[in-house]
Amino acid sequence: MIVVFILIKKGKRLPIIILMGRKIYEWVAIVKRKSLYYLINRSGQIISEGYQDMTTE
Amino acid sequence: MARYVRFQSSDSINVFLKKYPQSSIYHKAYKLFYDFEYLEQTKDRSIAQYQRFLIQYSKNPNVYYAEKNLFAMISELHIADSIYTFIKKYATILTQQEAWKLLYSISMKAYNKQELIRFLEHYPEYPYSDVLLKEISLSDIQLFAVKNQEDKYGYIDSLGNWKILPIYDDALDFSEGWLLYVK
Numbered sequence: 001m002i003v004v005f006i007l008i009k010k011g012k013r014l015p016i017i018i019l020m021g022r023k024i025y026e027w028v029a030i031v032k033r034k035s036l037y038y039l040i041n042r043s044g045q046i047i048s049e050g051y052q053d054m055t056t057e
Numbered sequence: 058m059a060r061y062v063r064f065q066s067s068d069s070i071n072v073f074l075k076k077y078p079q080s081s082i083y084h085k086a087y088k089l090f091y092d093f094e095y096l097e098q099t100k101d102r103s104i105a106q107y108q109r110f111l112i113q114y115s116k117n118p119n120v121y122y123a124e125k126n127l128f129a130m131i132s133e134l135h136i137a138d139s140i141y142t143f144i145k146k147y148a149t150i151l152t153q154q155e156a157w158k159l160l161y162s163i164s165m166k167a168y169n170k171q172e173l174i175r176f177l178e179h180y181p182e183y184p185y186s187d188v189l190l191k192e193i194s195l196s197d198i199q200l201f202a203v204k205n206q207e208d209k210y211g212y213i214d215s216l217g218n219w220k221i222l223p224i225y226d227d228a229l230d231f232s233e234g235w236l237l238y239v240k
Contacts (some may be wrong), residue, residue: 027192030201032225032227042195044212044229046222 067093088189095119104130111147121151122205128152135163141180170196202228 028039028047036050064070070090082219094117099106107127111120124147140160148156164176168240175195176221177186200212200220211223212231 010065027195029200029212029231031211031225035226042198042200042220043191044132048099 064089064093067097091117091119095122099123099126102126108147124149124151126186128156131156137164154184163187200231202230 028041031038031040031046033050036052038046038050039045039048064073064086067090067161070086070093073080073086075089077083080086094114095110095129098110098114104127107123107130110117110123114120114123127147128143131139134140137211139165141155144153144156144160160180161176165172170193173189173196177183177189177193181235183189198220201215201216202210203213203223204210205223207223208226210225210228211219212221212228214220
């Protein structure tokens, strides 16, 4: 499964992150560890499951 | 010989319920009474009718549908005051969470610190205020993805302090002004 993360400029769209149907109200970044991609928040907590592949638009 | 009873309105069912409290179909008739009552009182499917139904017929089990329908109609308006009024007057555990999230999402235009503070001041009873307070506290901190000598990525602040330890094989910036969206 390929998960697509789309970067949205704030103010242009709703400031909501929809993660596999789940809405997350915080800023996140994409990180890679042991061949899996994750989302982390600014406290450094991983807030998603690991994905094998990922692309951004 | 089987006997058939045909109900045409909540009034006719009400007459039956009062006349035959020992009837074997009493409970079925009671449910039907509530269904008729709901359909009769919300026949226009208008916001005003659903609002009135929720207030005046709160014992009717179909308030579930009235609340859901009212919320759907209020949501389409995309007006913060209307959503807030809905939360205060009509929302139960059924719709409260979604209503608050909707109010939050339409209230945020620039998604900056001032806007977050203003939102909390305006809606102090927001149930996820802890998340917003955390966002506010983090909004002044800029984090940058940096690679260390072992080729591991972490995040430092503007003073060069590690805020997220370098344990990642790759990392993108928390790009200010951008959010992530999963398709």
